[in-house]
Amino acid sequence: xxxxxxxxxxxxxxxxxxxxxxxxxxxxxxxxxxxxxxxxxxxxxxxxxxxxxxxxxxxxxxxxxxxxxxxxxxxxxxxxxxxxxxxxxxxxxxxxxxxxxxxxxxxxxxxxxxxxxxxxxxxxxxxxxxxxxxxxxxxxxxxxxxxxxxxxxxxxxxxxxxxxxxxxxxxxxxxxxxxxxxxxxxxxxxxxxxxxxxxxxxxxxxxxxxxxxxxxxxxxxxxxxxxxxxxxxxxxxxxxxxxxxxxxxxxxxxxxxxxxxxxxxxxxxxxxxxxxxxxxxxxxxxxxxxxxxxxxxxxxxxxxxxxxxxxxxxxxxxxxxxxxxxxxxxxxxxxxxxxxxxxxxxxxxxxxxxxxxxxxxxxxxxxxxxxxxxxxxxxxxxxxxxxxxxxxxxxxxxxxxxxxxxxxxxxxxxxxxxxxxxxxxxxxxxxxxxxxxxxxxxxxxxxxxxxxxxxxxxxxxxxxxxxxxx
Amino acid sequence: xxxxxxxxxxxxxxxxxxxxxxxxxxxxxxxxxxxxxxxxxxxxxxxxxxxxxxxxxxxxxxxxxxxxxxxxxxxxxxxxxxxxxxxxxxxxxxxxxxxxxxxxxxxxxxxxxxxxxxxxxxxxxxxxxxxxxxxxxxxxxxxxxxxxxxxxxxxxxxxxxxxxxxxxxxxxxxxxxxxxxxxxxxxxxxxxxxxxxxxxxxxxxxxxxxxxxxxxxxxxxxxxxxxxxxxxxxxxxxxxxxxxxxxxxxxxxxxxxxxxxxxxxxxxxxxxxxxxxxxxxxxxxxxxxxxxxxxxxxxxxxxxxxxxxxxxxxxxxxxxxxxxxxxxxxxxxxxxxxxxxxxxxxxxxxxxxxxxxxxxxxxxxxxxxxxxxxxxxxxxxxxxxxxxxxxxxxxxxxxxxxxxxxxxxxxxxxxxxxxxxxxxxxxxxxxxxxxxxxxxxxxxxxxxxxxxxxxxxxxxxxxxxxxxxx
Ligand SMILES: Cc1ncc(COP(=O)(O)O)c(C=O)c1O
Ligand SMILES: Cc1ncc(COP(=O)(O)O)c(C=O)c1O
Numbered sequence: 001x002x003x004x005x006x007x008x009x010x011x012x013x014x015x016x017x018x019x020x021x022x023x024x025x026x027x028x029x030x031x032x033x034x035x036x037x038x039x040x041x042x043x044x045x046x047x048x049x050x051x052x053x054x055x056x057x058x059x060x061x062x063x064x065x066x067x068x069x070x071x072x073x074x075x076x077x078x079x080x081x082x083x084x085x086x087x088x089x090x091x092x093x094x095x096x097x098x099x100x101x102x103x104x105x106x107x108x109x110x111x112x113x114x115x116x117x118x119x120x121x122x123x124x125x126x127x128x129x130x131x132x133x134x135x136x137x138x139x140x141x142x143x144x145x146x147x148x149x150x151x152x153x154x155x156x157x158x159x160x161x162x163x164x165x166x167x168x169x170x171x172x173x174x175x176x177x178x179x180x181x182x183x184x185x186x187x188x189x190x191x192x193x194x195x196x197x198x199x200x201x202x203x204x205x206x207x208x209x210x211x212x213x214x215x216x217x218x219x220x221x222x223x224x225x226x227x228x229x230x231x232x233x234x235x236x237x238x239x240x241x242x243x244x245x246x247x248x249x250x251x252x253x254x255x256x257x258x259x260x261x262x263x264x265x266x267x268x269x270x271x272x273x274x275x276x277x278x279x280x281x282x283x284x285x286x287x288x289x290x291x292x293x294x295x296x297x298x299x300x301x302x303x304x305x306x307x308x309x310x311x312x313x314x315x316x317x318x319x320x321x322x323x324x325x326x327x328x329x330x331x332x333x334x335x336x337x338x339x340x341x342x343x344x345x346x347x348x349x350x351x352x353x354x355x356x357x358x359x360x361x362x363x364x365x366x367x368x369x370x371x372x373x374x375x376x377x378x379x380x381x382x383x384x385x386x387x388x389x390x391x392x393x394x395x396x397x398x399x400x401x402x403x404x405x406x407x408x409x410x411x412x413x414x415x416x417x418x419x420x421x422x423x424x425x426x427x428x429x430x431x432x433x434x435x436x437x438x439x440x441x442x443x444x445x446x447x448x449x450x451x452x453x454x455x456x457x458x459x460x461x462x463x464x465x466x467x468x469x470x
Numbered sequence: 471x472x473x474x475x476x477x478x479x480x481x482x483x484x485x486x487x488x489x490x491x492x493x494x495x496x497x498x499x500x501x502x503x504x505x506x507x508x509x510x511x512x513x514x515x516x517x518x519x520x521x522x523x524x525x526x527x528x529x530x531x532x533x534x535x536x537x538x539x540x541x542x543x544x545x546x547x548x549x550x551x552x553x554x555x556x557x558x559x560x561x562x563x564x565x566x567x568x569x570x571x572x573x574x575x576x577x578x579x580x581x582x583x584x585x586x587x588x589x590x591x592x593x594x595x596x597x598x599x600x601x602x603x604x605x606x607x608x609x610x611x612x613x614x615x616x617x618x619x620x621x622x623x624x625x626x627x628x629x630x631x632x633x634x635x636x637x638x639x640x641x642x643x644x645x646x647x648x649x650x651x652x653x654x655x656x657x658x659x660x661x662x663x664x665x666x667x668x669x670x671x672x673x674x675x676x677x678x679x680x681x682x683x684x685x686x687x688x689x690x691x692x693x694x695x696x697x698x699x700x701x702x703x704x705x706x707x708x709x710x711x712x713x714x715x716x717x718x719x720x721x722x723x724x725x726x727x728x729x730x731x732x733x734x735x736x737x738x739x740x741x742x743x744x745x746x747x748x749x750x751x752x753x754x755x756x757x758x759x760x761x762x763x764x765x766x767x768x769x770x771x772x773x774x775x776x777x778x779x780x781x782x783x784x785x786x787x788x789x790x791x792x793x794x795x796x797x798x799x800x801x802x803x804x805x806x807x808x809x810x811x812x813x814x815x816x817x818x819x820x821x822x823x824x825x826x827x828x829x830x831x832x833x834x835x836x837x838x839x840x841x842x843x844x845x846x847x848x849x850x851x852x853x854x855x856x857x858x859x860x861x862x863x864x865x866x867x868x869x870x871x872x873x874x875x876x877x878x879x880x881x882x883x884x885x886x887x888x889x890x891x892x893x894x895x896x897x898x899x900x901x902x903x904x905x906x907x908x909x910x911x912x913x914x915x916x917x918x919x920x921x922x923x924x925x926x927x928x929x930x931x932x933x934x935x936x937x938x939x940x
């Protein structure tokens with residue numbers, strides 16, 4: 001061999017280089033720990049949602065350092081216990097911090113299978129079962145949105161899905177851009193609502209389209225894109241003449257020539273915005289897109305309801321050169337087989353069971369809404385349209401002072417203070433944020449089917465208790 | 471609630487919406503199936519590597535359809551068994567088809583933990599353990615390449631890592647491109663060797679740079695980039711004047727003005743090319759990059775040896791607007807916590823154990839090399855530099871006919887014929903491809919530490935047996 005690294009390669013090859021029997025025993029033991037500490041405790045309301053430690057304290061507790069020598073079995077098992085103990089229990093019925101939550105045993109089994117198979121569904125040869133399974137799951141997802149044909153691919157998340165959609169739109173309109181880049185293209189315009197997810201901006205940056213060319217369309221007070229504003233914005237962008245400076249980029253830039261207005265390309269409508277859960281009016285937006293010949297992408301659809309990694313669902317032609325790889329629809333080469341998890345879950349509960357989960361989420365939101373309206377000191381930010389319930393808790397000390405000049409300032413400090421207390425106590429977790437002119441409020445999104453009325457009552461009681469003295 | 475979907479939301483909330491006890495039992499049973507069928511059989515040489523079925527046959531065997539009603543436990547367990555049975559066993563000591571192979575019990579335990587935690591390491595609040603762990607693993611990886619500072623992020627694969635590197639390079643040179651897109655930039659030039667991975671082309675397409683602007687630099691006969699050719703190519707690209715047509719895109723394109731030469735931006739050197747396992751000469755390439763002020767990205771480094779999803783390792787400034795998310799270094803929002811798997815493995819075997827695996831891979835390659843040289847009918851494509859061993863098997867019917875005009879044509883059909891036989895038999899799997907002027911040859915890459923000398927002898931015997939009568 002040419003220029004060996006000097007190691008000599010003298011490792012004997014008579015026996016396997018790892019102890020297979022010990023490995024199996026280890027897996028067996030880890031699994032029991034996992035089932036007890038990671039699954040059972042994670043779904044048990046009598047357990048804490050999190051066991052908060054400051055970063056430095058946690059670093060010491062975990063002994064994260066990686067050393068030259070390996071560790072023994074007992075120590076490794078203890079490490080697995082520690083990882084579970086100090087992690088946030090996202091499957092807990094009182095974890096409401098993120099858009100995802102809950103632990104579904106069938107879906108988890110699907111993930112374990114996927115990890116054990118450790119393959120990549122890029123060819124039938126390598127992953128016959130998984131390739132056919134993704135085909136089936138994607139067809140079924142298309143059916144749910146009412147399409148009888150089309151194609152699709154699983155992408156690692158909603159952000160990447162949004163980027164892929166932009167790329168497809170660009171390729172469809174300007175096939176030669178794939179080889180020549182953006183230079184020969186007119187400046188492109190992307191449109192999304194003010195409430196859209198920030199991955200649209202990230203995507204525009206990554207694709208060389210530029211965040212300045214994302215035009216955020218005004219929304220109504222419920223957070224829905226206003227179609228008339230979209231139309232106006234499209235007109236404005238078309239007419240706009242660009243010069244070397246923009247208010248956002250005051251440094252004069254080298255411009256070959258003052259370019260005429262941009263060419264509108266792509267509209268991202270959101271079905272279920274991140275904070276308010278608003279649904280953009282698809283029909284009206286679709287009419288505008290059809291009229292101007294724009295690509296309409298919908299961010300949301302099924303993603304949230306079914307707890308899948310977002311899937312990329314839109315009809316498309318293949319957009320990579322056949323000489324690269326015919327079957328290749330993803331910007332990834334190797335990728336995880338995300339379809340199996342959803343397939344097993346779907347087989348287990350059926351379309352009916354999935355539908356019931358969606359209904360249950362609405363039921364839980366409606367129940368909580370009634371309680372929030374009934375309880376003193378709780379105030380809605382707005383009536384929910386979807387399963388996002390946004391509200392403030394007003395401590396007794398602030399009640400009746402709504403007209404005082406410092407009221408909103410003070411109220412904005414309440415949610416963070418309650419949040420800190422709840423994390424230190426470990427009793428539950430929920431997200432808050434300011435939004436537009438609204439100061440910090442809680443956003444509750446119940447997607448976990450394990451959540452009961454009792455958990456929802458607890459949720460409000462706990463906020464009330466933690467916020468009482470503020 | 472505004473405009474409910476009509477469902478009525480009448481689901482009672484007194485009890486959890488899923489049967490937790492049954493779920494735990496199901497997980498327990500799936501795990502035992504998994505351990506037996508997915509882990510034990512997967513690492514047992516007396517088992518088949520794959521149980522090949524044609525797509526239509528497999529569709530019927532698996533009953534993939536998703537229906538309205540859910541299925542019972544026994545049926546679901548049988549489905550899990552079927553998934554494992556008809557999937558390719560990538561952990562099998564005779565699976566050599568891909569760059570990854572092998573099953574490490576510690577790493578798999580790490581993945582199970584990660585899936586159970588079901589969180590996203592984007593904030594410390596959400597994933598305290600995983601955030602600190604990734605910090606530690608990335609620091610340790612940087613240490614291995616000799617860096618005492620820097621930053622990094624885990625990306626879902628090598629292709630995405632390559633794209634991120636291009637994006638960072640563009641941002642560093644042209645910070646305003648993030649907001650304004652590529653239009654105000656000079657046409658950029660990217661450089662990679664002819665042997666580089668095709669994700670460089672995909673990345674150029676996605677980033678709006680264009681595949682025509684990827685300049686593939688000539689390699690020597692071992693597949694290494696020739697530094698002098700890189701220098702020449704950089705000069706050529708700088709001097710080149712673009713007109714409206716290029717041979718690759720014969721359709722005349724609207725060009726605002728004939729642009730001057732492109733501006734070289736980025737060089738991708740490959741450490742371990744996909745087919746030949748060649749290492750580009752980094753020092754010489756780095757000098758050229760320094761001289762021209764180009765960003766040097768290295769594709770490979772640690773990825774292959776340690777069986778991790780590729781990690782993104784290069785020093786960088788944050789390149790997303792602080793107003794979007796300060797801690798945000800990834801194009802993804804939610805993402806999997808890929809660090810835990812590697813952390814547990816590293817804790818289990820230590821740096822020393824990881825090093826030994828690399829040495830073992832070299833040992834195995836050297837052993838196989840000796841055998842290939844010794845056995846009649848086997849012919850090396852070239853001396854290996856790394857752990858990629860590329861060779862032909864020449865059936866007796868073709869031996870001694872090397873000078874006949876049809877020899878290479880006929881030899882090119884041998885590897886596919888042997889491959890088909892081996893898949894139908896299920897005895898092993900290995901990849902083949904043509905490359906440049908070389909007709910189809912086998913590429914053997916042994917990364918699985920479970921592989922013994924016996925497996926390597928079997929590998930050659932089997933090729934010989936299957937190819938004997940061709
Ligand atoms: C509307 C919307 N789109 C996209 C995303 C991004 O999804 P991901 O985190 O999977 O990248 C989110 C995440 O919250 C979202 O709310
Ligand atoms: C040199 C090189 N770079 C990048 C990649 C792409 O990696 P991934 O499949 O993780 O996207 C590969 C895959 O084989 C490779 O060999």
